[in-house]
Amino acid sequence: MITAFVLIKTDASAIPETAEKISSIPGISEVYSVTGEWDLIAIARVAKHEDLADVIADKLSKVPAVVHTTTHIAFRAYSQHDLDAAFALGFEQ
Numbered sequence: 001m002i003t004a005f006v007l008i009k010t011d012a013s014a015i016p017e018t019a020e021k022i023s024s025i026p027g028i029s030e031v032y033s034v035t036g037e038w039d040l041i042a043i044a045r046v047a048k049h050e051d052l053a054d055v056i057a058d059k060l061s062k063v064p065a066v067v068h069t070t071t072h073i074a075f076r077a078y079s080q081h082d083l084d085a086a087f088a089l090g091f092e093q
Helices: 012-023 051-057 080-087
Strands: 002-010 028-033 040-046 066-073
Touching: 002 012, 002 051, 012 028, 012 040, 040 051, 051 066
Parallel strands: none
Antiparallel strands: 002 040, 002 066, 028 040
């Protein structure tokens, strides 16, 4: 599974509608409205690296109110759930 974080600038008058359109794109698992320089952050989860082009370049970036995107591809996840599972290997609870 490939995970990418897409930082999105949108037309400020259409943030909720844009978020809903983006969240309906297959391969987008979550969309957040955020404070700061960016308006939205979308999380893309796809099977293959090549699928990112379909999801981000061909679909997400063409949503009408999307002005600019920057994409960060995750190398590794360090969530608490993942760390707990790693340290629990071989131990019975």
